[in-house]
Amino acid sequence: MALKPVKKGWSFETWVSLRPFGLGMQKPNNFLEVFRAVFENADNLEYAWRILRDGVCDGCALGTSGLKDWTIEGIHLCNIRLRLLRLNTMGPLEASSLKDVAQLRAKSSAELRALGRLPYPMRRRRGEAGFTRISWDEALDRIAWKLCKTPPDKMGFYLTSRGTPNETYYVAQKAVRALGSNNIDNAARICHSPSTVALKAALGVAATTISYRDLIGTDLVVFFGSNPAVNQPVMMKYLYYAKKAGTQVVCVNPYQEPAMQHYWIPSDLESALFGSKITDRFFLVQPGGDSAFIAGVLKHLIEQDWLHHSFIAEHSEGFEQVRAQVVGTSWEQLEQLSGLSKAEMLEFALLLYKAEKAVLVWSMGITQHRSGEDTVQNIINLGLARGYLGREGCGLMPIRGHSGVQGGAEMGAYASVFPGGLPINAENAAALEKLWGFPVPSQPGLTVTEMLEGGLEVLWSVGGNFLETLPSPALAEARLAQVPLRIHQDIVLSSQMLVEPAEEVILLPATTRYEIPGGCTETSTERRVIFSPEIPGPRIAEARWEGQVFQDVVARMCSPELAEKVRFADTAAVRAEIARVVPLYDGIQHLRSKGDAFQYGGPQLCPGGVCPTPSGRARFLPVVLPESSLPAGAYRLVTRRGKQFNSMVLEHTDPINGAPRDAVLMNPSDLQKLGLQPGQQVWLQNPSGTLAGRVFAAKLRPGSIQVHWPEGNVLVDPALRSSQAKIPAYKEVYVYIHTQPPS
Helix, strand or coil: CCCCCCCCHHHHHHCCCCCCCHHCCCCCCCCHHHHHHHHHHHHHHHHHHHHHHHCCCCCCCCCCCCCCCCCCCCCCCCCHHHHHHHHHHHEECHHHCCCCHHHHCCCCCCHHHCEEEECCCCCEECCCCCCCCCCHHHHHHHHHHHHHHHHHHHHHEEECCCCCHHHHHHHHHHHHHHHHCCCCHHHHHHHHHHHHHHHHHHCCCCCCCCCCHCCCCCEEEECCCCCHHCCCCCCCHHHHHHHHHEEEEEEECCCCCHHHHHHCCCCCCCHHHHHHECCCCEECCCCCCHHHHHHHHHHHHCCCCCCHHHHHHHECCCCCHHHHHHHHHCCHHHHHHCCCCCCHHHHHHHHHHCCCCCCEECCCHHHHCCCCCHHHHHHHHHHHCCCCCCCCCCCCEEEECCCCHHHHHHCCCCECCHHHHHECCHHHHHHHHHCCCCCCCCCCCCCCHHHCCCCCCEEEECCHHHHHHHHCCEEEEEEECCCEEEEECCCECCHHHHCCCCCEEEEEEECCCCCCCEEEEEECCCEEEEEECCCCCCCCCCCCCCHHHHHHHHHCCCCCHHHHCCCCHHHHHHHHHHHHCHHHCCHHHHHHCCCCECCCCCCCCCCHCCCCCCCCCCEHHHCCCCCCCCCCEEEEEEEECCEEECCCCCCCCCCCCCCCCCEEEEEEEHHHHHCCCCCCEEEEEEEEEEEEEEEEEEEEEEEEEEEEECHHHHHHCCCCCCCCCCECCCCCCEEECCCCCCC
């Protein structure tokens, strides 16, 4: 049965309000973002327009090329991309402001970014008040000299995901392995590595199994722990068309996100005027209770005989073990762990039973727990039980947040995998050695959290800000301050650059995606590899592409024979090698111009239910439900995003729900129980730290609260990580609420 067609004309039943443009309602003003972008980029407007018209979006991972994508017709532009535009068009900062960093420490990250681009290499040594200019040769010689003296297990490399292309990831990881180390990590692992682990084990693939087109006209779309209205706003246009085609949308989340309830699509006249109802049903699960809720739903499917028997029999294995485990779990335990009733689980199961086709979507609300891998596996189990694999309108989608995330994992910029997602072991290291012509280390390296615990002698960070992205910022700062040589390669200043040097800190100015000579590529959530051309325009004279810098350092350190094996004439040569080393990416070597793209694996992975596993079958795997103990008087806390991109805060008040950055969102019944008034100051405290904030009422699961990330990182236990992917448990926190500062 084909996907349902999108209804033509206007759909009055989906309107939110008769107020034109939602005037007077709490909502983002997407049109204002256009005028803001014009104002912010007024000094470089022609270049800004060329970036929007010809470049591939450096924001979220939906893969817009220019102002269009491959899913729907018309202009496709989101406010995240508009907010990031200034990072690409602004000029250099005034270097004299770095002569004494004391005055910079009081500035916010937004204020540091607004100072301008890093103009040239700079260095600060222990005891010096600030940074002084050095030449590229001096910087590279110093880095190479220090790396030559450093054992491979004492060097660490980290790459962020904002705008970072496949070519940069590939060159960096190859250079690091040429130095004899696997200590390389990137932001992709901190977001979706549990998804990669579980998908690979169950299906033999490590990416979303479908295309965005499958969302529009399928019977049902379910979001587990995901809020695309905030993190992937371009996707809301797909959901708008899905609703017009009759698709039901369901959210399983501790918070009834207002923008997932209704949204205004600025590029569609009907939605821009009257808004669009998006989600049909919210299930307010207890934080960390998703796996138990899914197990309860699966138990109903089994008891009611609502399974897809032919798919299970012909295309899967291991179902009987999962059946036995699920049936043997009591309803009392499932209700207690999930926070939802048996009746609510039945309601959700009935939605699945009525849905011949469905797409299951999840994000960091699922992965950033100690049990992240198991919860993803339970989502997979649920999808397999209903046969939602290998068919149009059916699939499993770990939705990515940043444009560089999917490629970062697949290029091998991971401590735990080689290019192509191959596990790090002796066999795969030997295979790479034949391809590359130099020895490749065969033991897994250190993740970024382990790097900072492991007594590094050199830390090279391309982008990112550990003070904002890692649990316990004070601990992260203390550990950064112990690293003898830190290299921070970025386009703008960040607060981690200002941490006192143990010996020295070197700053290197990087290019943006649009300045990379010869162009580059990114990989979207739907596995589409897209060429982003170099955009003519003004340049920071001494900014260099990160991939070139890694090559130059290897050339200074290694023998000419080895250095040549890591040397690439241009980014086209990098793509040619990627095609040879990563078979999935065969086709990347042909991408040369704007609009060039291909989708590896085709529209659906595991076509017809056949998986690239040894048996050709998908694997059901039983999982242990996570315990749900909570100290008496404590509340479960979840960190959430507001008006921001990653940790880059763009507004101090969230336009979606009106919450300021210090907001502590609570259910009204909890406010009443504690005798708190909206806006009242409170202090959240646990063994990891204390956070001051103000309480606000929200449609939240009783007994749980939410605060903004990264502010809430002071409350996250840095020792809590998932079992296999070692992802920090950002969504697994408990706190006590105080009305006076705790002693």
